Amino acid sequence: MAISRLFRSTMVVSVMTMLSRILGLVRDMVLLGVFGAGGLMDAFLVAFKIPNFLRRLFAEGAFSQAFVPVLSEYKERFSLLEVQILISRTSGVLMLVLSMLTAVVILAAPWVITLFAPGFADDPLKFETASELLRLTFPYLLFISMTAFAGSILQSYGSFAAPAFAPVLLNLCMIGGALIVAPMMDKPIMALGYAVAVSGLLQLLIQLPQLWKRKLLVAPKVNFQHDGVKRILRLMLPSIFGVSVTQINLLLNTMLASLMVGGSVTWLYTAERMSELPLGLIGVAIGTVILPSLSASNAQSDDSSFRKTLDWAARLIILVGIPASTAMFMLSDVFMQALFMRGEFTISDASMSGLALRSMSGGILGFMLIKIFAPAFFARQDTKTPVKVGIASVFANIVFSLLFIGLFYLIKLPLHGGLALATTGASFVNAGLLYYFLQKRGIFRFESHWKKMFIQFVIANTAMIIALYVMLPYFPSAGAQWYRLGALMIICVLGATVYGIALLATGFRPRQLRHG
Template sequence: MGWLRASSIVSAATLASRLLGFLRDVLLAQSLGAGVAADALLVALKLPNLLRRLFAEGAFSAAFVPLFSQILTSDGRPRALAFAGRALTALGLVLTVATGLALLAMPLVILVLAPGFDPLDPRRDLAVELARRTFPFILFVSLAALLGGVLNVLGRFAAAAAAPVILNLVMIAVLLWYGGEPLALARVLALALPVAGALQLLLLWQACRSAGAPIRPRADLADPQLRPLARRILPGIASAGVYQVNVVVVTVMATALAPGAVSFLYFADRLAQLPLGLIGVAISTALLPIVARRMAEGRLEEARAVRDQAVEIALLLTLPAAAGLTALALPIVSILFGRGAFDAAATVATAAALQAFALGLPAAVLVRIMAATLFARGDLRTPLMGAIVALAVNLTVGLATLGSLGHLGLATAASLSSWANLAVLVRRIGRIEGRAFSRRTKLRALGGLVCAIVAASVAVQALREMQHLEPPMALGGAILVAGLAFLGMAAVARVVRPQELVALFRDRA
């Protein structure tokens, strides 16, 4: 399967998951409100979600996929599947022990996650109870991540991409059909998390069988490849952990500002994360197994060519998105959030933060792609160093501008940290390969940037011409006109050629 088609599958599944997640949050707010049950449940969901991001999403795949690809290429499918079975067993044993310890230590864990819940606060005991119900989710979703890695290497992306949708579907089903009072509903929702994780694992287990790659647990753990797998996982988790610390640090610094700063950054970041998930995460997820497979087969030039193509397509999508978010930030925020208690001042402040986040969007997307290339080479140290540099830049710039720019300084610091992270990765790849980007890729990126800036200007002018329409219709029309203008200019400037996209989609390039 072509990497562009694989990316499209992952992107579509990500979009479906985000939309269902929005519906889930609406139903959750409607059913639980903002009382004791809601507070306790949201705290209980923090830990499994954090561990899922640290471990299951990215860190394990980055370590497992290149090794599995290498064994598949050198030793054949039976040996590779045997390795996957042993890795599944080892991972299951480690996570079972970790889950048991976490369940015993949950009161202490909740004390760290929610220090504001004092011993007399009813939310504390309820949060401990709910967290014990939700925590086994990390066991199931981590095992599912291994099976998803196997499927991705074999070119079967659909099941692994669709699996996260199951969680939102299960929780939406509970919210729609369970009629209990808030405390009882919170307890059922907490149990829904591990149930959804088990369903994800079952789906991917069956998908592996259907793909002719059944993964069976193996009691014999004497596989020499398990040690390098363990050594690779730890830097991957640390890299993801630095990013999560980055997010927490921004929130902590924002609490030192006037009320509302945390909310401005949260809502702006939610909008900026949408293109990052649909473009950066989707392409990097599809790219990792394909590049790893080519490298394992010794096809290094092909692997580099695939990465160059991925960079070009990513920028073709990201540059107009970043320019559009910058130019249309105010009407976008106004239409989506500007109602009720979210007044005009909040709209302006959030739009300014969105513009600052948008400036770092191209770098954040490219970081995903360049890191996937390094992961495929077995280099997890450089992405970790990049994440550490990003954290240092974020802290330095954020603290330096906190007094003068407030929440806008924090958003700007986040964008600059993405560019610093990218610089570390590009420098390392340049040293390994002699260059990080081909001349064609650089020229197309420059052309795409010019087209995106012009298209953003077209969008602003089109919005002015459509002021007689309802705001959502005017915004949609302006985006459509600007999108067509960008595509036309990109085609004329040969930033992209339709026949190349068709060839990439069919994996003929």
């Protein structure tokens, strides 16, 4: 795939993801305004996080990273018929496994909630509601995993728009559930569970016409003995852990947060959502786009193209990741007050969420780098290295959690901030170790041309920090929400403008983002 096509594909994914993220912010504003922080909202977030966590393990995470390299190889070496057979056998196995898992979790919902949110046991209403919601939300895993499977096929054939648009439907369904369906129900929070399940089915359905057009919509058939299926499973099983370390760490944080003061789960959730905004717009988009290209380069034994693609991706990541981390840190309270402070979500909730975002913001760059470093191993069908790194990262997260919770307790700060800070530390352990193995094995390293760019990025970010510091006192912490949103947009636009001008003043030019 030519680098110009990579850039166009990245822009397509980024634009669609931007639409999804904007609607996601609207969704969260609606949910928090209607249901507030803590209480039954905590119950829904846990019930939604469990299938969402497994989605990223089985679908967007481990499965996609294992399936795409094998599919790319079949495309290069075999006929369309062989590719169709691979898709048929793989989809059959995936559907069987996920259907069995869905049935087990629906039957054992109370035990699953006890495992993932042990603190809910002290609140019978919250525990019962979370169990009921899990039975509604968990089928989402089956639908969305098949959606991700279809999306992986389309992305391998250079079609990125439909898979990137699909998450928009989740946000629309949840907004409709909260505003339209919830008032008509005896237990309003249950409307969100139905909305999640319906959105999963809709996201799958919009992929099918594109598959049919490419003659890739084939009937599922279970066959564990197919050579391609066996290879995918061998790659997938260890990568389940390696590619989804960030989600494992966040889930561990949710478990610990359930033991803390009410509202901690929601405060961490809002911080995660804000940190995922730049991660989704750039990190996930680039990681999604480069995996098929890296897999094709590896299949063709083109090491030069492989390194150039990684270098190009790293430049875009660092160009956006450093200012995103900095802005999220400086504007944490401003973001929470402007976006979420309305209805049942109070200024106290905004302050608590702002603390979590400040603690988590530093890890945005680390999360982004993981999104491009990990695919470099999966494209080479190396799942062992990310697994080893993942184990180290989870261990680091546990150590950091205990350390920072203790520290926050001593200095009398809310403990959920320590959990968020631990996530930041673990993200840099993960990204740092992945890069260490990449450069040690001669796959990729930051070459000499990076020295000048690092200096340029530091100068531009310093200018942005000064600009944000000067503008912050003018943010209105009271008044109508539209007024606060307008002020936030002005601050963000001015900060980004200063960053861009300063970057150009250092001699940085857009051509430095070109391939090679």
